[in-house]
Amino acid sequence: MDTMNDKLTIALTKGRILKETLPLLACAGIESLEDINTSRKLVFDTNRPEVQLVVLRGTDVPTYVRFGAADMGVVGKDILMEQGAEGLYEPLDLGIARCRLMTAARVGWQSDGARIRVATKFVNIARNYFAQQGVQADLIKLYGALELAPIMNLADQIVDIVDTGNTLRANGMEPLQEIAAVSSRLVVNKAAMRSRYAAITQIIGDLTAAVQEAQSATP
Ligand code: PRP
Numbered sequence: 001m002d003t004m005n006d007k008l009t010i011a012l013t014k015g016r017i018l019k020e021t022l023p024l025l026a027c028a029g030i031e032s033l034e035d036i037n038t039s040r041k042l043v044f045d046t047n048r049p050e051v052q053l054v055v056l057r058g059t060d061v062p063t064y065v066r067f068g069a070a071d072m073g074v075v076g077k078d079i080l081m082e083q084g085a086e087g088l089y090e091p092l093d094l095g096i097a098r099c100r101l102m103t104a105a106r107v108g109w110q111s112d113g114a115r116i117r118v119a120t121k122f123v124n125i126a127r128n129y130f131a132q133q134g135v136q137a138d139l140i141k142l143y144g145a146l147e148l149a150p151i152m153n154l155a156d157q158i159v160d161i162v163d164t165g166n167t168l169r170a171n172g173m174e175p176l177q178e179i180a181a182v183s184s185r186l187v188v189n190k191a192a193m194r195s196r197y198a199a200i201t202q203i204i205g206d207l208t209a210a211v212q213e214a215q216s217a218t219p
Contacts, residue, residue: 006050007049007050007051007052008050008051008052008071008072008196008199008200008203009051009052009053009054009069009070009071009072010025010030010051010052010053010054010070010071010072010073010074010203011053011054011055011056011060011061011064011065011069011070011072011073011074011075012036012053012054012055012056012061012073012074013055013056013057013058013061013073013074013075013076013184014055014056014057014058015058016097017058017074017075017076017096017097017184018036018037018055019037020094020096020097020184021074021094021096021184022036022037023214024094024096024207024210024211024214025053025207025210027209027210027213027214028203028206028207028209028210029047029048029206030046030047030048030051030053030203030206031046031047032044032045032046032053033045033046033047036053036055042054042055042056050199051203054070058075058076058079059079059083061073061074061075061079061187062075062079062080062083062085062088062187065087065088065187065188065189066086066087066088066189067087068189068191068192070189071188071189071192071196071200072186072187072188072189072192072200072203073186073187073188074094074184074185074186074187075184075185075187076097076182076183076184076185077093077180077181077182077183077184077185078101078122078125078161078180078182080185080187081101081122081124081125081180082121082122082123082124082125083124084124085187087189087190088187088188088189088190089187089188089189089190089193090185090186090187090188091186091188091204092185092186092204092207092208092211093183093184093185093211094183094184094185094186094207094211095183095184095211095214095215096183096184096214097182097183097184098181098182098183099161099162099163099182099183100161100162100163100175100178100179100180100181100182101122101125101159101160101161101162101178101179101180101181101182102159102160102161102162102175102176102177102178102179103118103129103157103158103159103175103176103177103179104147104157104158104159104160104162104168104173104174104175104176105150105156105157105158105173105174105176106150106151106172106173106174107172107173107174109150109156109157111156114136115136115137115138116130116135116136116137116138116156116157117137117138117140117154117155117156117157118130118137118138118139118140118155118156118157118158118159119139119140119141119142119146119149119150119154119155119157119158119159120139120140120141120142120146120158120159120160121141121142121143121144121146121160122159122160123139123141125159125179125180126139126159127139129159129179137157140154140155146158146159146160147160147167147168147170147171147173148171150173151171151172157176158173159179161182162175186204186207188200188204
C-alpha cells in the first residue's frame with residue numbers, strides 16, 4: 001500500500017459523520033472505490049486517481065490536517081472549538097451531523113450556589129463557558145458515557161453533545177443551557193491551500209454546490 005504519494009488526501013471522521021459525508025462527496029464527484037462503511041482499511045483510493053480518503057477518529061482529524069498529513073478534513077465544530085483551529089482554514093459548513101453542545105444535569109437538580117463539578121470530554125469549551133457565566137466549575141475529564149457521571153455522583157453537570165435527547169432522557173437527565181450549535185465543517189491545511197490551490201478550491205466549490213443541493217432537497 002502506497003500512501004507516501006502526491007495524492008490529495010481528505011481525512012474523514014468515522015461514525016455518523018462519515019455516513020452523512022459520503023453522499024456529499026459523491027455529489028461533489030469523489031467516491032471511494034471500496035465500501036468505506038464495511039471495510040477495515042483506513043486508506044481508500046477514489047474514482048479520482050489524484051484523491052484519496054483516510055478515515056479517522058474525529059479528534060484526530062484536525063491533527064492530521066494541521067500537520068499536513070492530510071490536505072483537507074471533515075470534522076465536527078465541537079472538536080474544532082475544543083482543540084482550536086490553528087493552522088487550519090474552515091471554508092465550509094457542511095450542514096451535516098447537526099446537534100447541540102449543552103450543559104445537562106439530573107432532572108430537578110439545582111445548584112446550591114457553591115462550586116459545581118462538571119464532567120466532560122470538552123474541558124476547554126466548558127472552562128470558557130463557565131468562566132463567561134461567572135460560575136465556579138471544577139472540571140472532570142472523561143472520555144465517554146458522560147451521562148453516568150451525575151448518576152454515580154461523580155459530577156453535578158455534564159457538557160456533552162445532544163442530538164435527539166434520548167440518551168439524557170434514558171438516564172434521568174435534562175438539558176440545561178445550549179453552549180453552541182454544532183455541525184460538521186470542512187477544514188483545509190493552510191500550506192496546502194497555497195501549494196494545491198487549484199485542486200483544493202475546485203473541491204471546495206464542488207462541495208459547496210453539493211451542500212446547497214442537499215439543503216434545497218430537505219425543507
Ligand atoms: C453522543 C453524546 C451522547 C449522545 C447524544 O455520544 O455523547 O451520549 O451521542 O445523542 P442523543 O441526544 O441522540 O441521545 P456518541 O454516541 O457519539 O458516543 P460517544 O460517547 O463515544 O461520544
